[in-house]
Amino acid sequence: MIFLENDFISISFHKETGSICSLIDKQKKIEYIPEKLSSVPFRVELEEETITDFHRFSYEADKERLGYKFVWELAPDLALKARVWIQDDSNEVSFDCELQNDSSKSIYTLEYPIIPNIGNITEQGEDDYLAHSFATGFLIHNPLKNFTSEWNGFRYMPYPEGFSGSTMQFFSYYGKGQGGLYFAAYDADSYTKWLNFYKNEQGFLEATFLDSCEDIGPHKGITVNYPIVIKTLEGHNWYEAADIYKDWAVNQYWCQKGELSKTDDKCDWLLDDVGLSTFGINAGADRAEWIEKYHEHIDTKMLHILGPDWTNKIQSFGMGIPGGYKDWFPTRFNEATLNAIRENGDKFAPFEFDYLFNLFGADGIKGKRALQEIPRDPSKSIDQYKFPFVCPADPYVQDLHVRRDETLQLESNVDSIYYDISANNIMKLCMDDSHGHTKGAGRQITQAYRENYINTKEAMSRAADGRYIPMGTEMINEVFLDVLDYYQTRAGGAPAAPLEGYNVRELLKKGEAELIPMFTYVYHEYGAVRLDGWGKIVEEIGDLFYFHVARTYLWGGLYELNYEYSPMEVINEKENSVDEHYYPFEARGYGFSQARAEYISKFAKLRTGAGNKYLAYGRMLKPFEFEVEKVNLNWFIYNCAKDHKEYNDTGELVVDSIIHSAWQYQDESIGLFFANVSDEAKTIQIKLDLASYFATDSVKVDRMTENEKVELLTMNPKDKQTVDVQIPAKGYILLEVN
Known part of the structure; x- marks a missing residue:
């Protein structure tokens, strides 16, 4: 074997093949590859095949650092070169590589490094976890057990892709x-x-990094000129890895605007005034009565992302979409609905499929030429990307994106703009170089999306006489963090919600997977605002509603009421008609629940009131530890497409009865939030360990409820103190330390 090690970490490679065969934490004496099974060092995808064979492997010591240089000769004119190194005082291994192609063949992807045959860490994997940035963050319990032959885990997780892949790079x-x-x-x-990260054919876990060729063609290769790293962990929790990544990530271009609390380049009303969002209320029909009803019982300003039914030619779910510019105008917003929004001090955003195109509509020929060509056989994703996407780099698409929404601003005076199935949902590849990019493109596609968003936002602001026009999308990726102001996701309502996370849904229902605030933990103080929850104000969706509302707010988001695939609540014995909707839903007859509206209201006021500087602007901290009882909550989902297997699904989920989050606002104060989702008051004991947050000798701890604020104690932050905290049934407590 070829050994590379220091006092902290050891990695070994097969001398004949260069494949990784051992990875050891020397401090903890853990071998992460316990079985010495065969494996391949790389996978190279050519035009018609994927190859793992090579004619010759050689290596030499790297004279510039503690490491090796590897060379695999795949063919006389095709070679993979890699470097692997460690630092003397580091527990980290780094790789980079280059696939040199002097042949007439075209290379599509390179998978390297491959870390194969990883085993359990704890006994039978019972305390093992995978934390992945899929759909902003999921935690999978015992992946060696829960990844199976039917679903082998996260085999292909494209980046940057928020719906089906990786939102961050760790x-x-x-x-x-x-x-x-x-x-x-x-x-x-x-x-x-x-x-x-997935279960391989030998029944063990495997981690790989796969890179796309950005310029596909003969005599063109792939260069991975950034480090791919593997680092040993203590195993505390998923926050440990997130802290490591955050140290690097917040210094990248997508955080260039700085923290929200320190920049003027932001939407003040979205961050400070809005306490609730709605999604999918009809734009083209009168829904004023419902908006008024919400405001009777929910004391907050709202952001309404209206449904798609405002365009000249139909924009719907499955019954048609617009094509070019003329299909969009004139708009068909219902004035009664807009008046109700404005009279209540609310804001609205139109819903757009900005990169879907009707090839039989206006400018159909131009749209057809601009179609994004994504490899689909296979797609290397759980998504097959079957929608008629147009490429963001195509000049016609770039012009349409800006011109359409500038006109929309001038004609309808919108407060915001929202894009569905947009850049965060689409693989960043296009094989049609007639659009002005290289074949494959990759990074060029990502940059084109960014430029289109930036140019459109600037044009809308000019049309609004300089007013800031916030932009939102379905899902999020770190690469758009400095461009987007908010994003819609549904995972916070799961399993009573559809779409992203559907591949882990059965594990969620069994408690073997859970949503984690990974993206929020890394990036919250930089934006964007999360809209989540997939809610209705009806009793029929079950009591998990209370958990979802509280968790959404305590994790820094805005709860979302959603009306895309089902009717609104019955008000005055009236339910909105399917004939006026953009999806053929089934009538339900579920009545508006005043009690549930008032529950939302208390958290919405927390968001815009005492908790605002934390929940809108703060840096998320690791939660404080305490003992908490579990509670069984039932759920029911009917708000989804009728052909989805989760339609009309129901069940129970075991969750913590107390939801907790911790936040820091700049260097001034800390907010500890606790929400009780049960029907009984709960008392918990919290150890206040504050030494790492304050340099002073004395801090004050205030206890806040929705009705009062009292001083709980004064303490030296170096002295750990345990306090009893009583949390009312279906209520919250905020402990503020400053």
Whole structure:
């Protein structure tokens, strides 16, 4: 074997093949590859085949650092070169590589490094976890057990892709209290890649990084000029890896605007005034009565992302979409609905499929020429990308994107703009170089999306006499963080919600997977605002509603009421008609619940009131530990497409009865939030360990409820104090330390 090690970490490679065959945490004496099974060092995808064979492998010591240089000769005119190195005082291994192609063949992807045959860390994997940035963050319990032959896990996780892939460039696998591994790509330039962790054919876990060729063709290769790193962990929790990644990530271009609390380049009303969002209320029909009803019982300003039914030619779910510019105008917004929004001090955003195109509509020929060509056989994703997407780099598409929404601003005076199935949902590849990019493109596609967003936002602001026009999308990726102001996601309502996370839904229902605030933990103080929850104000959706509302707010988001695939609440014995909707839903007859509206209201007021500087602007901290009872809450989902298997699904979920989050506002204060989702008051004990947050000798701890604020105690932050905190049934407590 070829050994590379220091006092902290050891990695070994097969002398004949260069494949990784050992990875050891020397401090903890953990071998992460316990079985010495065969494996391949790389996978190279050519035009018609994927190859793992080579004619010759050689290596030499790297004279510039503690490491090796590897060379695999795949053919006389095709070679993979890699470097691997460690620092003397580091527990981190780094890789980079280059696939040199002097042949007439075209290279599509390179998968390297491959870390194969990873085993359990704890006994039978019972305390093992995978934390991945898929759909902003999921935690999978015991992946060696829960990844199966039917679903082998996260085999192809494209980046940057928020719906079906990776929103950030890291993941971790750890055994609680034992150890673990951190995997990351420190790519500051947004190249298309895949960050994969799955069960391989030999029944063990495998981690790989897969890179796309940005310029596909004969005599063209792939250069991975950024470090791919593997680092050992203590195994505390998923926050450990997130802290490591955050140290790097917040210094990249997508955080260039700085923290929201310190920049003027932001939407003040979205951050300060809005306490609730709605999504999918008809834009083209009178829904004023419902908006008024919400305001009777929910004391907050709202952001309404209206439904798609405002365009000249139909924009719907499955019954048609617009094509070119003439299909969009004139608009068909219902004036009664807009008046109700404005009279209540609310804001609205039109819903757009900005990159879907009707090839039989206006400018159909131009749209057809601009179609994004994404490889689909296979797609290397759980998504097959079957929508008629147009390429963001095509000049016609770039002009349409700006001109359409500038006109929309001038004609309808919108407060914001929202894009569905947009850049965050689409693989960043296009094989049609007639659009002005290279074949494959990758990073060029990402940059084109960014430029279109930026140019459109600027044009809308000019049309609004300089007013800031916030922009939102379905899902999020780190590469758009400085461009977007908010994003819609549904995972916070799961399993009573559809779409992203559907591949882990059965694990969620069994408690073997859970949503984690990974993206929020890394980026919250930089934006964007999360809209989540997939809610209705009806009793029929079950009591998990209370958990979802509280968690959405305590994790820094805005709760979302959603009306895309089902009717609104019955008000005055009236339900909105399917004939006026953009999706053929089934009538329900579920009545408006005043009690549930008032529950939302208390958290909305927390968001815009005492908790605002934390929940809108703060940096998320690791939660404080305390003992908490569990509670069983039932749920029911009917708000989804009728052909989805989760339609009319129901069940129970075991969750914590107390939801907790911790936040820091600049260097001034800390907010500890606790929400009780049960029907009984709960008392918990919290150990206040504040030494790492304050340099002073004395801090004050205030206890806030929705009705009062009292001083709880004064303490030296170096002295750990345990306090009893009583949290009312279906209520919250905020402990503020300053």
